[in-house]
Amino acid sequence: MILALLEISKSALTEASWEVLTAARDLAQKTNDSVTALLMGKGAQALAPTMKGVSTVLVADDHRLEGYIPDAFAQIASSAIAQKSPKIVIAPGTETGNDLMARVATRLNLGLATNCTEFVVENGALKRVTRSNWGGSLLEEVEILSSPILLTLQPHAIPAQMSNGSPPTVEAINVALSEKDFRVRMKELIPSEKKGISLTDAKIVIGGGRGMGSAEAFKMLEELASLLHNAAVGATRVATNNGWRPHSDQIGQTGAQIAPDLYIACGISGAIQHMVGCKNSKKILAINKDPDAPIFQRADYGVIGDLHQIVPALIAELKKLKGA
C-alpha cells in the first residue's frame, strides 16, 4: 500500500496534495499496489468522499486539530504507518509537508528523501528517486535503504491529474494524543498587510541586482513597473543584503520563487541562488553590461548595455506611447 499524507487549507485539498495523489496513483500502478490517503485536521471528514482513485481514506478529524499542529499530526501519521504498514509514504514537499515528514521520520527512525522530482521503478519496486538539490539547479539520485520509504514530492514537479475512479472507503482513525503533542501550536495569525501586486502574483517582474548600485536606483524600476500592466519589482540577495530593498523583495533560493510571463533582470549576473527563484518564468529578458555574465546562458532575450541608460530610455519611450 502507498500512503499519501495530504494537506487541507481553507477547507480544500491544496494543489500540492493533488500532485501527491497523482504521483501516488502512478507509483501504485507501476508497483501493482493501492493508494490510501490520510487526511488530518478539521474538515477532513467532509473532504474524504471527494477523493476518487484512492481505495481508502483514513480520517483524523478532531475539534482540537484546527490548523497545522506539528507534533499531533506527526503522532497521527506515525500511528497510521505503524497500523497500516505501507511500502511507501509520500507527502507534499511544502514547508508543512517537509516539517511533518521530518518529524515522522525521526519518530520511526527512518530515512526521508525530500523534494523528489522523479521515481525509478524496476521489477515492480521503487529503486531510486531523484531529488532537488540547490533549490532545483542540481538533481541528486538517491537510493533509500530504510523501509517503509518516506518521500516528499517537489511542488510542480508532477502536474495534478484528476481521477475518474470510484469513490473511496472512508475509515476513521483514532490516535490518542497527549498534552505534549500540542506543545508546539500556533497561538495567533497576524494577517499580512502587504499592498500592491505580490511578486508571486505579478505577470511581469522587474528584478534588480548588484548592477543597480544603490537603493535610489530602484526608483526607476518602480517607475517602469508603474507603466506596465500587473508588474512588480524584486531584487537579488546582494541587493537585499546591501539594504537596497527589504528581504521580502528577494527572488531566489532563500526568497520568493516567481513564475511570471516575463522576468526582466536588470544588472543581475545570474548567480545560482537567484536563478533558482526565477527559473519558472515563461520568458527571461536580461539587461547586463557584461556580455559574459552567466545570466545570458539562462535567458530568452539579452540586451547588452548599461541599465542606467537603457531603463530611463525605456521609461521615456513608454511615456511617449502612453501620451500618444
Place this chain on the structure above:
Amino acid sequence: MKVLVCVKRVPDTGGGFKLTSDSMRVDTTNVGFTVSPHEECAVEEAIRIVEKHGGSSTVLTLGPQAAGEQLREAIAKGITSAILLEAEDYEFWDPAATAQAIAETVKPLGFDILLFGNESADTCNYQVGVRVAYLLDLPCVTGIKALEIQDNKAIAKRETKDGWEVYEVPLPAVFTVKEGINTPRHPSLRGIMSAKKVPIEQRKVTKPAPQLVRKALKKPQEGRQLEILGQGVDAVPKIIEKLREVGAI
C-alpha cells in the same frame, strides 16, 4: 542564555556548477566556501540573543578540518566558541546521521536555544534541526522569521501567504531559521584577528549506517535559447515589442 547555532560548509557557487568526473560531488577546485544563507542569519540571531540577554553562544559544524574557516568567521562576528565534529566525508552523511552526531554532542551541554538553518543550500534536506529536536525531546518550530525571548519561553513567528503565524514555546527549544529574520553583520577586522586565537574544540565522530545513499548528481535540462535584442539604448524598440507580446503595455 546558552545558544547553539549549527552551520554547514557549502561551496560558494556563484554563476554555475561543475561536477566531478564521477558525478558524485560538485567540483570545488577554485571555488570558495561559505555557509548557507539561512545559517548566516541563524549565526546573527545567536549573537543578538546573547547581546540582549547575556550568556554565551557556540557554533557547531559537522565537516572537514577546512570548515574551521566557517567557524572562525562566525567567531569573528561575535560567537563565543566553536565545535568541529570531524568528518572529511561530510557530504555523504545523510540527515539522520548528521542529526545523531549533533544530538549526542550537544545533549550534555545544556543549551537553552538551538538554532539551525531551515534547509542547507546544497542538499536541501529540511530535516536536521527537526531530527535533533526529537532526539533531545525538545519542542521545535521550523522556518521562523522572527524570534523573541521572554524569560523561559520564546515567541517565534513564521511568515506565510496569509500573514504571520505566532508560536509560543517553552525553553529549551529548537528553531530552524529562514533568511530575512535579520540582516547579518560583516565581521570587523578586530574580530577577524581575535578569532584566529580562539581554539576550536575538535571531536571525532563515527558515521552511523546510512539510510539514504547518493548515487549521482546531474544537471537538469535547461531549455532557453538566447536571442540578443541589441546593444544599449538601441535595444529599446525590441524591448517594447517583447513587452507588447506578453500584454504588458
